[in-house]
Amino acid sequence: MKKQIIAIGGGGFGRNPTKLDLENYILRQSNSSKPNICFIPTATGDDKSYIVNFYKAFNKLNCNPVHLELFTRTPNLNSFINSQDVVFVGGGNTKSMLAVWNDWGLSDLLRQAYKNGIILAGVSAGAICWFNKGITDSHEDSLKVMQCLGLFNENCCPHYDEEQERRPALHKFLINSELATCLAIEGGCALHCIDDSIKQAVSFVSKKRAYQVTVDNGVVNERAISGIDIYETS
Numbered sequence: 328m329k330k331q332i333i334a335i336g337g338g339g340f341g342r343n344p345t346k347l348d349l350e351n352y353i354l355r356q357s358n359s360s361k362p363n364i365c366f367i368p369t370a371t372g373d374d375k376s377y378i379v380n381f382y383k384a385f386n387k388l389n390c391n392p393v394h395l396e397l398f399t400r401t402p403n404l405n406s407f408i409n410s411q412d413v414v415f416v417g418g419g420n421t422k423s424m425l426a427v428w429n430d431w432g433l434s435d436l437l438r439q440a441y442k443n444g445i446i447l448a449g450v451s452a453g454a455i456c457w458f459n460k461g462i463t464d465s466h467e468d469s470l471k472v473m474q475c476l477g478l479f480n481e482n483c484c485p486h487y488d489e490e491q492e493r494r495p496a497l498h499k500f501l502i503n504s505e506l507a508t509c510l511a512i513e514g515g516c517a518l519h520c521i522d523d524s525i526k527q528a529v530s531f532v533s534k535k536r537a538y539q540v541t542v543d544n545g546v547v548n549e550r551a552i553s554g555i556d557i558y559e560t561s
Contacts, residue, residue: 328444330522331356332478334454336485337514338532340384341377341417341450347384348557349517349531353413353448354390356519362412366394369427370419370452373398377417397427408436413446416453422465422473424452434476441478451485454518458483460506462497470496472505479520482509487538489514501542511549512537518552528554 333353340350354362366381368374373396385392395407408414414437416424428434441447447457455461461475462484470492472482484497493511500506510525512518515532518525528537533556538549 330441330444331446332441332457332520333446333448333517333529334457334483334485334510334512334520335448335450335517336454336487336512336535336537337418337451337489339450340380344380344384347388348559349529350384350388352517352529352531352557353415353446354388356446357412359412361389361391363391363393363410364413364415365408365411366392366415366417367449367453368394368417368419369397370417370421370424372419372423374419381415381417397431397433401431404431404433404436408433408440408445409443411440411445413448414440416447416449416456418449418451418453420465421452421456421461421463421475425456425475438476438478447478448517454485454512455483458510461485462493462500462509464490472500479523482506483518484509484511484540485514487511487513488535497540498542498547501540501547502545507541509540510537510552511540516554525552528552530554530556531558533558 368377456475457478459477460482463473513535515535517529518537537552
């Protein structure tokens with residue numbers, strides 16, 4: 328089974344549950360003719376409107392959508408996660424999300440799901456959580472580097488073009504050696520990783536990109552990752 332991560336820099340059904348180019352792309356990566364997809368909105372404290380938008384979007388698509396709440400009565404997580412073809416993690420507070428996941432043992436279940444070929448996708452907090460480290464706005468005062476699940480051997484920064492502090496913060500972290508390298512993903516773009524390698528950037532909004540960002544002798548370099556456009560031009 329292929330190990331797949333689809334990390335989204337920003338956007339998707341949470342902002343627009345009617346424009347679903349990326350959501351269709353995610354579902355098509357599954358071997359199932361009608362994939363089971365689970366939405367995990369822990370990072371927003373299981374926000375009800377976010378859950379409603381998930382169903383508005385995915386009920387239009389060829390899939391079986393369900394969601395997982397951890398702030399109400401929680402199902403048997405092992406059987407629940409292992410019955411999915413795709414797991415989609417929403418944005419929000421990454422630090423709080425991972426704390427709750429760890430307490431429930433969900434982090435370990437998702438690590439195993441990845442090895443078993445269940446597609447792991449997500450936006451913002453749901454994008455960075457799969458990598459070694461991520462740049463998070465979980466703290467009110469400033470962006471910080473935080474340890475994540477380490478499924479994919481890289482670091483990740485979402486919202487690279489959407490929030491004005493993102494690019495300078497990432498450059499500072501690289502120059503100060505808090506990070507050696509980082510994948511930076513713009514809003515409207517996703518990064519598709521297969522079997523521990525980057526397959527391609529996936530632009531679902533025009534002119535949006537993802538970058539491999541490195542530093543050499545104090546100089547930050549951004550290399551655009553090759554990819555595909557999936558947005559409708561009409």
